[in-house]
Amino acid sequence: MTWNEAHGTVSRAFSDWHKNDEENRAFLKLTAQWSEEGYERQWKQTEESFSRVFDPEIHYGDEHVDMFDDAVGGLWPYSHQWMVESSALKNAVTAFEVYLEKGLQEVVEVWRVEIDGKGSHRLRLRTPKGFTSPGWKTLVTAHGVLGSTVTTPDVEWARDLRHLLTHQNGELRDQEALDKFRDAEAEANADLHQQAYVGGRVHLGVKRVVGVLDALAAVVRHADVQIHNYGPWGEGPKRTILGSLEAAKCLDFIPE
Structure with missing residues (x-):
């Protein structure tokens, strides 16, 4: 059977990825919706609480702002939304990499190879010693052997952004990072204090x-x-592709 997403003729790895993708998109949408409602409710409650104790003799009139800040633990809506967006993006890149690995493993896991004098061996993607997953280069090479390019400019940019978010908390530490990750379209309609700058956080x-x-x-x-x-369940020449994966040094042989 040929690949057809609408008919469900896809890999198991794709089905797992698709569920994660749907959940991630729902997380992004629903969390933004629910947090907006929650923040509005908290702001209203804070204003009402302050109005009950307001005394023009001792209050300036804006103390409810500090009260709101205390109520939300200093996490204002824009920071909360940034954290949600960051989480969704990082999860998407990780799910993408997991798919690349699981998809390839699905191709090789059903095979057993007899090695002279050493018995039967199962196959897995080549994995560095001490690790449980193959490296990025192995994933790229193996998918290339199958005929797929998975290192598009968009993919590389997304992986670099995930690295920035994970290891630098989104901080644009130099001009190179600023030029690479700034969002000119968003800044065109933003206030001056929302413009990206070196030392600031990526939009x-x-x-x-x-x-x-x-x-x-x-x-x-x-x-x-x-x-x-x-x-x-596919119709491709499996023995041929296994030989090509071995020649590209993408396989480990594990004794059973």
């Missing part, structure tokens, strides 16, 4: 995050055509 935004999710999804769908083709 995300729902539109930008969804764009990353869409770009990664396009690569997954492209790659899964070949994963399904060479997997257990």
Whole structure:
């Protein structure tokens, strides 16, 4: 059977990724909706609480701002939304990488190889000693052997942004990072204090995050055509592709 998402003729890895993608998009949408409602409710409650104790002789009139800050633990709506967007983006990139690994493993896991004098061996993707997953280079090479390009400019940019968010908490530490990750379109309509700058935090935004999710999804769908083709239910020449994966040094042979 040929690959057809609408008919469900996809790899198991794709099904797992698709569920994660749907949940991630729902998380981004619903958390923003619920947090907006919660913040508005808290602001109203704070104003009402302050109005009951307000005394023009001792109050300036803006003390409810500090009361609100205390009530939300200093986490204002814009920071909360940034954290949600950051989490969704990082999860999307990780899910993408997990798909690349699981899809390839689906192709090789059903095979057993007899090695002279050493008995039967199962196959897995080549994995560095001390690790449980293959490196990025192995994933890229193996998918290339199958006929899929998974290192598009959008993918590389998304992985670099995930690194910035994970290891630098989104801080633009130099001009190179600023030039690479600033969102000129968003800044065009932003106030001066919202402009990106060296030492500031990278702008995300729902539109930008969804764009990353869409770009990664396009690569997954492209790659899964070949994963399904060479997997257990596909019609691709499996022995030939295994030989090519071995020649590209993408396989480990594990004694059973």
